[in-house]
Amino acid sequence: MPLMRAINAAFQRLDEGIDRQHRFMADAAHELRTPIAILQVNLEMLPETVDKHRLLVNAARLGSMADQLLDLQRMNLGSATFQRIDLVGLAARVTADVAPLATAAGDEVSFQTEAEQVYVMGDGDALSRALSNLIQNAIVHGGEGAQIRVLVCSDGRLQVSDSGPGIDPADREEIFEPFHRVAPRQHGAGLGLSIVSDIVRHHQGSVSVLEAPEGGALFELSLPTVS
Numbered sequence: 565m566p567l568m569r570a571i572n573a574a575f576q577r578l579d580e581g582i583d584r585q586h587r588f589m590a591d592a593a594h595e596l597r598t599p600i601a602i603l604q605v606n607l608e609m610l611p612e613t614v615d616k617h618r619l620l621v622n623a624a625r626l627g628s629m630a631d632q633l634l635d636l637q638r639m640n641l642g643s644a645t646f647q648r649i650d651l652v653g654l655a656a657r658v659t660a661d662v663a664p665l666a667t668a669a670g671d672e673v674s675f676q677t678e679a680e681q682v683y684v685m686g687d688g689d690a691l692s693r694a695l696s697n698l699i700q701n702a703i704v705h706g707g708e709g710a711q712i713r714v715l716v717c718s719d720g721r722l723q724v725s726d727s728g729p730g731i732d733p734a735d736r737e738e739i740f741e742p743f744h745r746v747a748p749r750q751h752g753a754g755l756g757l758s759i760v761s762d763i764v765r766h767h768q769g770s771v772s773v774l775e776a777p778e779g780g781a782l783f784e785l786s787l788p789t790v791s
Contacts, residue, residue, distance in 0.1 A: 596630040617668035632759040635690035651682040659714045662699045670708045679718040684787045686767045694760045702726040720789040725776035736773045
Protein backbone atom coordinates (compact mmCIF):
# COMPACT_ATOMS: atom_id res chain seq x y z
CA MET A 565 0.00 0.00 0.00
CA PRO A 566 2.75 2.58 0.73
CA LEU A 567 4.28 1.79 -2.66
CA MET A 568 0.90 2.22 -4.42
CA ARG A 569 0.30 5.52 -2.61
CA ALA A 570 3.75 6.75 -3.62
CA ILE A 571 3.16 5.77 -7.29
CA ASN A 572 -0.29 7.43 -7.34
CA ALA A 573 1.16 10.58 -5.79
CA ALA A 574 3.92 10.62 -8.42
CA PHE A 575 1.35 10.31 -11.23
CA GLN A 576 -0.72 13.10 -9.68
CA ARG A 577 2.33 15.38 -9.54
CA LEU A 578 3.07 14.50 -13.16
CA ASP A 579 -0.50 15.40 -14.22
CA GLU A 580 -0.30 18.67 -12.31
CA GLY A 581 3.03 19.48 -13.93
CA ILE A 582 1.63 18.87 -17.42
CA ASP A 583 -1.39 21.07 -16.65
CA ARG A 584 0.90 23.86 -15.42
CA GLN A 585 3.00 23.55 -18.57
CA HIS A 586 -0.09 23.82 -20.79
CA ARG A 587 -1.32 26.89 -18.90
CA PHE A 588 2.12 28.50 -19.08
CA MET A 589 2.41 27.93 -22.84
CA ALA A 590 -1.05 29.34 -23.48
CA ASP A 591 -0.46 32.38 -21.22
CA ALA A 592 2.99 33.04 -22.71
CA ALA A 593 1.67 32.85 -26.27
CA HIS A 594 -1.22 35.15 -25.42
CA GLU A 595 1.04 37.71 -23.74
CA LEU A 596 3.45 37.69 -26.70
CA ARG A 597 0.80 38.70 -29.23
CA THR A 598 0.56 42.35 -28.12
CA PRO A 599 4.30 43.23 -28.17
CA ILE A 600 4.71 41.38 -31.48
CA ALA A 601 1.84 43.38 -32.99
CA ILE A 602 3.40 46.62 -31.73
CA LEU A 603 6.75 45.59 -33.17
CA GLN A 604 5.19 44.90 -36.58
CA VAL A 605 3.46 48.29 -36.64
CA ASN A 606 6.70 50.08 -35.73
CA LEU A 607 8.62 48.18 -38.41
CA GLU A 608 6.05 49.14 -41.03
CA MET A 609 6.77 52.82 -40.28
CA LEU A 610 10.51 52.50 -40.95
CA PRO A 611 12.03 53.67 -44.26
CA GLU A 612 12.23 51.05 -47.00
CA THR A 613 15.47 49.12 -46.56
CA VAL A 614 16.68 45.54 -46.90
CA ASP A 615 16.93 45.30 -43.12
CA LYS A 616 13.31 46.40 -42.73
CA HIS A 617 12.10 43.61 -45.01
CA ARG A 618 14.20 41.03 -43.18
CA LEU A 619 12.89 42.19 -39.80
CA LEU A 620 9.29 42.11 -41.05
CA VAL A 621 9.70 38.49 -42.10
CA ASN A 622 11.15 37.59 -38.69
CA ALA A 623 8.39 39.48 -36.85
CA ALA A 624 5.76 37.68 -38.92
CA ARG A 625 7.32 34.34 -37.97
CA LEU A 626 7.17 35.30 -34.29
CA GLY A 627 3.52 36.25 -34.60
CA SER A 628 2.70 33.05 -36.43
CA MET A 629 4.48 30.96 -33.79
CA ALA A 630 2.57 32.64 -30.93
CA ASP A 631 -0.74 32.01 -32.71
CA GLN A 632 0.20 28.39 -33.39
CA LEU A 633 1.02 27.83 -29.73
CA LEU A 634 -2.46 29.09 -28.86
CA ASP A 635 -3.99 26.80 -31.50
CA LEU A 636 -2.07 23.85 -30.12
CA GLN A 637 -3.22 24.52 -26.56
CA ARG A 638 -6.85 24.82 -27.70
CA MET A 639 -6.59 21.43 -29.39
CA ASN A 640 -4.84 19.86 -26.39
CA LEU A 641 -7.66 21.09 -24.16
CA GLY A 642 -10.30 19.85 -26.60
CA SER A 643 -11.75 23.32 -27.21
CA ALA A 644 -10.93 23.47 -30.94
CA THR A 645 -13.88 23.28 -33.33
CA PHE A 646 -13.37 21.06 -36.37
CA GLN A 647 -15.40 21.94 -39.45
CA ARG A 648 -15.56 20.91 -43.09
CA ILE A 649 -12.94 23.08 -44.81
CA ASP A 650 -12.07 23.59 -48.46
CA LEU A 651 -8.30 23.08 -48.49
CA VAL A 652 -7.97 24.79 -51.88
CA GLY A 653 -9.62 28.01 -50.71
CA LEU A 654 -7.67 27.98 -47.43
CA ALA A 655 -4.32 27.49 -49.16
CA ALA A 656 -5.06 30.16 -51.76
CA ARG A 657 -5.90 32.73 -49.05
CA VAL A 658 -2.83 31.94 -46.97
CA THR A 659 -0.54 32.09 -50.02
CA ALA A 660 -1.98 35.49 -50.98
CA ASP A 661 -1.54 36.79 -47.42
CA VAL A 662 2.12 35.69 -47.18
CA ALA A 663 3.05 36.69 -50.75
CA PRO A 664 4.02 40.29 -49.79
CA LEU A 665 6.59 38.91 -47.34
CA ALA A 666 8.07 36.75 -50.10
CA THR A 667 8.20 39.70 -52.48
CA ALA A 668 9.87 41.87 -49.84
CA ALA A 669 12.51 39.16 -49.36
CA GLY A 670 13.17 38.98 -53.11
CA ASP A 671 11.41 35.63 -53.57
CA GLU A 672 8.52 34.54 -55.79
CA VAL A 673 5.62 32.44 -54.53
CA SER A 674 3.04 30.66 -56.70
CA PHE A 675 -0.12 28.66 -55.98
CA GLN A 676 -1.34 25.59 -57.85
CA THR A 677 -4.10 23.04 -57.30
CA GLU A 678 -5.04 19.70 -58.85
CA ALA A 679 -8.76 20.11 -58.09
CA GLU A 680 -11.24 22.95 -57.71
CA GLN A 681 -12.18 21.83 -54.19
CA VAL A 682 -10.62 19.43 -51.68
CA TYR A 683 -12.45 19.04 -48.36
CA VAL A 684 -10.97 18.08 -44.98
CA MET A 685 -12.23 18.23 -41.40
CA GLY A 686 -10.21 20.57 -39.25
CA ASP A 687 -9.57 23.82 -37.43
CA GLY A 688 -9.25 26.42 -40.17
CA ASP A 689 -7.20 28.88 -38.12
CA ALA A 690 -4.71 26.24 -37.01
CA LEU A 691 -4.25 24.80 -40.50
CA SER A 692 -3.86 28.30 -41.96
CA ARG A 693 -1.11 29.15 -39.52
CA ALA A 694 0.64 25.82 -40.08
CA LEU A 695 0.73 26.50 -43.83
CA SER A 696 1.82 30.10 -43.25
CA ASN A 697 4.66 28.80 -41.08
CA LEU A 698 5.88 26.49 -43.86
CA ILE A 699 5.79 29.28 -46.47
CA GLN A 700 7.65 31.66 -44.17
CA ASN A 701 10.13 28.88 -43.42
CA ALA A 702 10.78 28.62 -47.18
CA ILE A 703 11.25 32.40 -47.38
CA VAL A 704 13.85 32.39 -44.61
CA HIS A 705 15.77 29.27 -45.59
CA GLY A 706 15.27 29.18 -49.36
CA GLY A 707 17.69 32.04 -49.92
CA GLU A 708 17.21 35.28 -51.83
CA GLY A 709 15.47 34.84 -55.16
CA ALA A 710 13.94 31.49 -54.20
CA GLN A 711 11.00 30.12 -56.17
CA ILE A 712 8.35 28.94 -53.69
CA ARG A 713 5.41 26.81 -54.79
CA VAL A 714 2.26 25.89 -52.85
CA LEU A 715 0.40 22.89 -54.29
CA VAL A 716 -2.90 21.34 -53.19
CA CYS A 717 -3.27 17.73 -54.35
CA SER A 718 -6.64 16.11 -54.96
CA ASP A 719 -5.96 13.41 -52.33
CA GLY A 720 -5.55 15.87 -49.43
CA ARG A 721 -1.81 16.46 -49.66
CA LEU A 722 -0.58 20.02 -49.28
CA GLN A 723 2.95 20.76 -50.49
CA VAL A 724 5.27 23.74 -49.97
CA SER A 725 8.48 23.54 -52.01
CA ASP A 726 11.34 25.92 -52.71
CA SER A 727 14.40 26.14 -54.95
CA GLY A 728 16.82 26.67 -52.07
CA PRO A 729 19.63 24.45 -50.79
CA GLY A 730 17.26 21.81 -49.41
CA ILE A 731 17.63 19.68 -46.28
CA ASP A 732 20.16 16.90 -45.88
CA PRO A 733 18.45 13.46 -45.69
CA ALA A 734 20.25 12.83 -42.39
CA ASP A 735 18.43 15.80 -40.80
CA ARG A 736 14.94 15.16 -42.16
CA GLU A 737 13.70 13.07 -39.25
CA GLU A 738 14.97 15.36 -36.50
CA ILE A 739 13.80 18.73 -37.84
CA PHE A 740 10.31 18.15 -36.44
CA GLU A 741 11.68 17.67 -32.91
CA PRO A 742 11.29 20.66 -30.52
CA PHE A 743 14.28 23.02 -30.46
CA HIS A 744 16.10 21.10 -33.19
CA ARG A 745 18.07 23.25 -35.61
CA VAL A 746 20.10 22.00 -38.56
CA ALA A 747 22.91 24.47 -37.80
CA PRO A 748 23.78 26.03 -34.40
CA ARG A 749 23.52 29.56 -35.75
CA GLN A 750 20.38 28.95 -37.75
CA HIS A 751 17.44 31.38 -37.50
CA GLY A 752 14.74 30.73 -34.91
CA ALA A 753 14.42 28.61 -31.80
CA GLY A 754 13.61 25.36 -33.55
CA LEU A 755 9.94 25.31 -32.52
CA GLY A 756 8.11 26.22 -35.74
CA LEU A 757 8.22 22.84 -37.48
CA SER A 758 7.52 21.00 -34.22
CA ILE A 759 4.32 23.03 -33.78
CA VAL A 760 3.32 22.35 -37.39
CA SER A 761 3.82 18.63 -36.78
CA ASP A 762 1.67 18.72 -33.62
CA ILE A 763 -1.13 20.62 -35.38
CA VAL A 764 -1.18 18.14 -38.26
CA ARG A 765 -1.12 15.20 -35.82
CA HIS A 766 -4.22 16.60 -34.09
CA HIS A 767 -5.89 16.51 -37.53
CA GLN A 768 -5.07 12.79 -37.88
CA GLY A 769 -2.58 13.66 -40.62
CA SER A 770 1.17 13.51 -41.14
CA VAL A 771 3.97 15.80 -42.28
CA SER A 772 7.18 14.88 -44.07
CA VAL A 773 10.04 16.57 -45.87
CA LEU A 774 11.33 15.47 -49.27
CA GLU A 775 13.46 16.89 -52.07
CA ALA A 776 11.66 19.36 -54.34
CA PRO A 777 11.82 19.07 -58.14
CA GLU A 778 13.72 22.37 -58.07
CA GLY A 779 16.32 20.80 -55.79
CA GLY A 780 15.25 22.50 -52.57
CA ALA A 781 13.07 21.33 -49.68
CA LEU A 782 9.52 20.03 -50.13
CA PHE A 783 7.29 19.90 -47.04
CA GLU A 784 4.18 17.79 -47.45
CA LEU A 785 1.13 17.78 -45.18
CA SER A 786 -1.15 14.81 -45.70
CA LEU A 787 -4.69 15.21 -44.36
CA PRO A 788 -7.65 12.80 -44.54
CA THR A 789 -10.28 14.07 -46.98
CA VAL A 790 -14.06 14.08 -46.58
CA SER A 791 -16.78 14.25 -49.23
